[in-house]
Amino acid sequence: MGRVLLKVIILGDSGSVYPFTSYGSPIASIDIVCSVGKTSLMNQYVNKRFSNQYKATIGADFLTKEVMVDDRLVTMQLWDTAGQERFQSLGVAFYRGADCCVLVYDVNSSKSFETLDSWRDEFLIQASPHDPENFPFVVLGNKVDVEENKRQVTQKRAMTWCQSKGNIPYFETSAKEAINVEQAFQTVAKNALTQEAEEQLYVDYPDPIQLDSESSQSYGCNC
């Protein structure tokens, strides 16, 4: 049997353009310019395996990374919605069956933090997980490498929000400086695996069939 595949969705502002950008030149990548740095995070985490060959094609990036979680080798499939405006081109079918959702905001942009609520809600609507209350989210406050005086969202504010949403794990990261990225995704993998593994099969032994109760069917073969 193959190893476990974990589907992880990464969400956060990317469509709204705001004037301040912490790193990257405007022409380098539209994601970096406009977004909270989801792609950079994935890039940093997955490292040399980065490839954006699917982005233009299907409206989302994904890349895969193999990780050890509690001595188990799992494959993480990280889905990035980079370059897309909200769910305009991506919908239910993309998010179906996600094992974890990573919400990313830019600590230097309150707006990107304030939209986390709607990202979370939209995810729950789109993916409609079985147990929304306990669905594993992880929040990342990215771009902490930028000078302190430009910071708009305090750690306390972020953590308060996370607590109010059912103790979502919170990490402050920097994709640029590789701060906390590994740890954050390790938590993602771990929580996703927990979610994936718990609540096992529903193997009900089949009820006996009353043959008589079946309405008679007529197929061709009346041999």
Added chain:
Amino acid sequence: MSRSSSRAPSISRSSTPGPSHSGVGYHRSPSKLTIPPALRQSPSLSNLRVHSYNAGTTTTDTNADDVPPVPPIPPILPKMMTMETQSSASSVINLELDNINGNRILVQDVEAEVDSIDEDAYQNKPSDESKQWESKKMLRDQLRRTLTSNHATAESSFRNRNTTTHWLPDSRRSFSSKLSPREYFILTDAGKPVFISRGIETDDRDISSMLGVMQALISVFIDDGDKLKSINAGKTRITFLQRQPLYYACVSAWGEPESVSRSQLEYLHLQIISVVTSAQLKRIFERRGNFDLRRLLGGADTFLTTMIARLQLDLAISMSALRCLRLDPLLRNKLAQALVPSGQITKDILYVILVTQGEIITLIRPKKHSVHPADIHILLTTLASPSLSNSPASAMWIPLCLPKWNETRMVNAYVVNMPYMHGGDLTSSVGENRSTSMTRPSSPVTEHQDHKDSPNSVDNDKDGAGTTEATMASKKRDDMRSLNLNSHSVTLVCISGGSDFDSVRAWCDEASEKLSASLSSSSLTSDTTSVLPSSSSTATAAASTTSSSSTPSTSNNGQHPHLKTTPSSSLHHLRTHISHSSYTVSELGIPGLRHFVYKARGLVQVTYPLWEDDLYGDIDEGKSLVEQEDANKERKERKEGQQGDNEERKRIITLYQLVHDAIHAKGMTNLAQGEVGEGLKLQYLRTETEAVLGWITQPFEIYLTLSPLLPKSAAVGAANAVARWVKKEESKLFLKNAPVF
């Protein structure tokens, strides 16, 4: 050839590859070069479809109409130019070309169906979402473009071939090109792997990525309320089937009709349902969309693998019908009577089935239930899978779901392997004239010896020993052999719905005892060393010397050494008959006829002769010396290319499927015009190596493989002769009037 005809590959254009083909000297009806406009006037939106009509084009065209005009001859395929590829069709038996209809039916445009569905989908789109619509359109454009360019690099050498040879099996272009195995993928709608035919132990990350792309592609269309049906990438087609919560994909370059790939995926779905039931599947994924189905299907891979093996080569599945053992109707009836349940037990029993060699001997059912062939194929596949066919148990309970009967519930199959089938018996029955070999039949040693018998495999051994390909081939043969092994036993299957295991078992044991009452144990042991000379039957035996040992149905041919048993039991009679039941095409004595399939439509049953080792063995009288040499050379090439006999089988089966698809006019039904509701009754398709004729009438369908040199009138004559022969043998070939209870 017009520019617009570069879209939508069709039989007619494929088989008449343009003006410079005229060296062949065959009359072609001009009408066949044109296509009814209706088929091409698909909505322009359908160009956003992922069908990359011209995968060889490296440009970034987003519209199929921008694809440059197609040269009439594929430049890379000079062989095509010399190939006698001919196709014609007629609604009348004497094959006069009916121009009015002739140009219509030949256009077996499977994509027409897709396009018309798209149109509906788009029409349903609310217009106020224009902005979103724009972005989706872009996405589709990109998607299409990417697919086109991705494949262009790898396959640019086959530029434009999909317009001329798209639907043709590879082997029609060259014998040295092998049909690469089809690949099958099953994933959940979350994109998680369920089953991968190439084996999941290959680079998991690559598989994950591939499945991710598949899921994403399908999702793009689902979110539009649309369905992705297939992607054409040059000669390769990726066919998708969505059966929530599962997605199925088949990657094939064989050139079979899309309907065939889709039906194969449907069978895989049914096989999965047979393990978990649709109700359980639904329940699980309603609760947890991220469920990893492999947990639940643990051990079921073998069923899927077996099903895939059968899907490649089994004509009964292809024709959605049952294949019955040829048997004296009196004996069949006698066996059936012994198996009719009576009394209390009838309310617990659904079907009683006696099978051998994957063929039905008899099938007893309640009055009010008929049998769906798909259910029987699911059952036979389950029984043939190595985990069950290699089981030493003489009887077992198998819970399974027969999806066409009731896809939400499990039934229990009580499977009794008839008592004489134990260890040594199996070996001697497999190894013809080598009863001393006591190795286990599935072991490589026996495998090796077996193949010494056939001239082809000797070649294989010489050329390919040690190569991975040879290993894989032998593994495949092993798989086939396990089908084969199973086929040597006579198996009684009793499907019961109730939980009264004991009474069902008791009844079955009693029934099987009735069948084998007079088989004494002493006769059993002596049998293992006795050998029945293969000359015991006439035409059948003669064919068996050339028959392939790797085709499953042949090895029973006149080589059942167990038959010197006490002659009184029905089972004994049955076994005597089994050894003579298979027939070769030579038994019919029809010149030029190489193989055929006959489907009795009312009975939903097929019959077909054994696949002979070498269909080209008897060179037609009409052939010139040069042609004979050509044929010999081809044969040699084929052997040098390490292609087993299955290559020919695959090719011919694909041709059958093409003709079957055409005479059933699949994919034509959705045409708005409704002009082409039905295919022509008769199709004739000629390639370099053979001609295939398909003919449908009210009571039967018939498919013939003939020498390509045979005149059409003779082909039609052969079809009539086969029909007459089947009519004469009907009572033996088909299961009729089986008792009901």
